[in-house]
Amino acid sequence: xxxxxxxxxxxxxxxxxxxxxxxxxxxxxxxxxxxxxxxxxxxxxxxxxxxxxxxxxxxxxxxxxxxxxxxxxxxxxxxxxxxxxxxxxxxxxxxxxxxxxxxxxxxxxxxxxxxxxxxxxxxxxxxxxxxxxxxxxxxxxxxxxxxxxxxxxxxxxxxxxxxxxxxxxxxxxxxxxxxxxxxxxxxxxxxxxxxxxxxxxxxxxxxxxxxxxxxxxxxxxxxxxxxxxxxxxxxxxxxxxxxxxxxxxxxxxxxxxxxxxxxxxxxxxxxxxxxxxxxxxxxxxxxxxxxxxxxxxxxxxxxxxxxxxxxxxxxxxxxxxxxxxxxxxxxxxxxxxxxx
Amino acid sequence: xxxxxxxxxxxxxxxxxxxxxxxxxxxxxxxxxxxxxxxxxxxxxxxxxxxxxxxxxxxxxxxxxxxxxxxxxxxxxxxxxxxxxxxxxxxxxxxxxxxxxxxxxxxxxxxxxxxxxxxxxxxxxxxxxxxxxxxxxxxxxxxxxxxxxxxxxxxxxxxxxxxxxxxxxxxxxxxxxxxxxxxxxxxxxxxxxxxxxxxxxxxxxxxxxxxxxxxxxxxxx
Numbered sequence: 001x002x003x004x005x006x007x008x009x010x011x012x013x014x015x016x017x018x019x020x021x022x023x024x025x026x027x028x029x030x031x032x033x034x035x036x037x038x039x040x041x042x043x044x045x046x047x048x049x050x051x052x053x054x055x056x057x058x059x060x061x062x063x064x065x066x067x068x069x070x071x072x073x074x075x076x077x078x079x080x081x082x083x084x085x086x087x088x089x090x091x092x093x094x095x096x097x098x099x100x101x102x103x104x105x106x107x108x109x110x111x112x113x114x115x116x117x118x119x120x121x122x123x124x125x126x127x128x129x130x131x132x133x134x135x136x137x138x139x140x141x142x143x144x145x146x147x148x149x150x151x152x153x154x155x156x157x158x159x160x161x162x163x164x165x166x167x168x169x170x171x172x173x174x175x176x177x178x179x180x181x182x183x184x185x186x187x188x189x190x191x192x193x194x195x196x197x198x199x200x201x202x203x204x205x206x207x208x209x210x211x212x213x214x215x216x217x218x219x220x221x222x223x224x225x226x227x228x229x230x231x232x233x234x235x236x237x238x239x240x241x242x243x244x245x246x247x248x249x250x251x252x253x254x255x256x257x258x259x260x261x262x263x264x265x266x267x268x269x270x271x272x273x274x275x276x277x278x279x280x281x282x283x284x285x286x287x288x289x290x291x292x293x294x295x296x297x298x299x300x301x302x303x304x305x306x307x308x309x310x311x312x313x314x315x316x317x318x319x320x321x322x323x324x325x326x327x328x329x330x331x332x333x334x335x336x337x338x339x340x
Numbered sequence: 341x342x343x344x345x346x347x348x349x350x351x352x353x354x355x356x357x358x359x360x361x362x363x364x365x366x367x368x369x370x371x372x373x374x375x376x377x378x379x380x381x382x383x384x385x386x387x388x389x390x391x392x393x394x395x396x397x398x399x400x401x402x403x404x405x406x407x408x409x410x411x412x413x414x415x416x417x418x419x420x421x422x423x424x425x426x427x428x429x430x431x432x433x434x435x436x437x438x439x440x441x442x443x444x445x446x447x448x449x450x451x452x453x454x455x456x457x458x459x460x461x462x463x464x465x466x467x468x469x470x471x472x473x474x475x476x477x478x479x480x481x482x483x484x485x486x487x488x489x490x491x492x493x494x495x496x497x498x499x500x501x502x503x504x505x506x507x508x509x510x511x512x513x514x515x516x517x518x519x520x521x522x523x524x525x526x527x528x529x530x531x532x533x534x535x536x537x538x539x540x541x542x543x544x545x546x547x548x549x550x551x552x553x554x555x556x557x558x559x560x561x
Contacts, residue, residue: 052469054465054468054469078471079471080471081468081469081470081471082470082471085469085470086466088462088466090462092460092462092463092465092466093463093466094463094481094484095485095560095561096484096485096487096558105467105480106471109470109472109476110471137560138560139561153470157470
């Protein structure tokens with residue numbers, strides 16, 4: 001669906017040049033939700049703007065649905081843009097227009113029969129759950145409602161691709177979750193390909209199928225979300241994963257527990273999908289003489305099911321501990337032993 | 341009070357008021373259209389997303405600055421030969437129009453440019469991402485989004501125009517300024533000067549009130 005080959009973007013100014021995007025290769029499949037995560041300044045905002053040519057790349061090739069974007073004439077580009085919509089962090093609604101008129105905006109830009117516009121807008125309002133707010137102005141809406149208008153507006157032209165530029169970063173956690181649910185919903189209903197950029201790992205965890213991690217303009221790691229969560233390779237990725245799996249207060253508890261039980265073995269268990277939803281730990285421990293101490297843990301949802309992390313301390317003989325670890329690993333649980 | 345106004349020729353007062361309203365209205369309308377065009381041109385030639393053209397922008401900006409800098413009373417005198425050619429005479433309210441328009445349109449054009457610059461770049465980017473043409477961006481995004489500032493700008497300009505018409509009176513343009521100068525000052529009829537002042541104030545207040553109400557009605561921010 002979307003292919004990027006060796007894409008680069010350099011901003012040149014009198015004071016020198018900045019490489020915002022460096023040698024990016026990326027391939028995004030039809031119907032998938034693809035997340036790009038990175039801190040601000042990592043180049044992810046530039047990267048997503050290259051996909052609909054709001055920024056032109058300095059080098060490389062960008063193909064969407066087999067169409068080479070970089071060589072399109074302005075008129076052809078405007079046509080393609082109706083197929084690649086965008087949702088913005090600050091919503092970018094026209095304050096002079098009502099909800100209904102904002103959603104109608106892309107339909108007025110061309111091609112859509114006048115008689116059917118009202119009907120189409122009503123459909124979209126229904127889809128994003130804004131019934132009853134048709135006549136409101138953006139200034140009368142909450143952040144979450146504004147983003148729903150932004151999403152409805154983006155969907156009006158029936159696109160195949162939806163680009164989300166930090167679509168939830170200006171929203172509170174609860175509203176973020178409701179917008180993420182809406183995105184999953186339209187991804188399934190409309191078979192829409194969604195590319196989103198964010199600096200929040202839980203956005204990736206919650207709705208993305210695959211993730212790419214960006215640092216200094218490069219993609220340093222990419223893969224299916226569950227894979228990347230289980231085996232983060234790069235330091236940057238580990239840092240992002242840690243945001244979710246290991247709240248910082250655990251570090252203190254590790255130290256204390258190591259002090260109190262010098263013989264104990266502290267391990268981190270990661271459960272993905274069905275393993276997170278079955279009583280594996282209890283079953284493994286049933287046949288063992290080991291005692292265990294639960295330090296902390298959490299469970300989150302990903303597109304492939306639940307993702308759980310548990311820190312426990314195993315008390316008992318080394319042999320039995322090894323046996324338990326082996327059994328856990330055999331049951332598809334990731335085990336990481338704390339060696340410090 | 342009644343003796344103060346006893347010997348006033350009211351027909352003359354109403355005729356002068358009519359001339360002032362006529363000059364303000366016609367020059368105001370022309371200033372609105374011309375200033376909007378100047379403002380759009382200034383904005384568009386200075387904006388990457390539209391028709392950026394540094395040379396055109398510099399020339400236009402230079403001209404606007406010149407006409408904004410010439411004191412109106414001097415502009416009025418400078419334009420007498422041109423007015424004679426266009427209107428056929430340099431006396432009367434219609435003869436004042438070229439100077440009024442040339443004095444006010446660049447001033448208003450600059451205000452329109454500022455109003456357009458205040459429009460959120462993100463909204464323009466959003467329209468671009470939806471496949472809007474440059475002209476669609478101008479008339480579907482820029483103008484509606486800048487409308488409150490465009491309207492309050494014309495209010496300010498109209499008030500300034502009322503002041504200009506009074507000066508135009510000094511150069512034979514007719515209207516309340518002319519009346520205050522010839523009848524009031526030169527013939528030492530203070531009551532006429534007071535009446536001219538009051539009527540000008542009334543006109544200014546009416547313009548300001550209508551402008552404020554309009555802005556309030558269209559501003560949905």
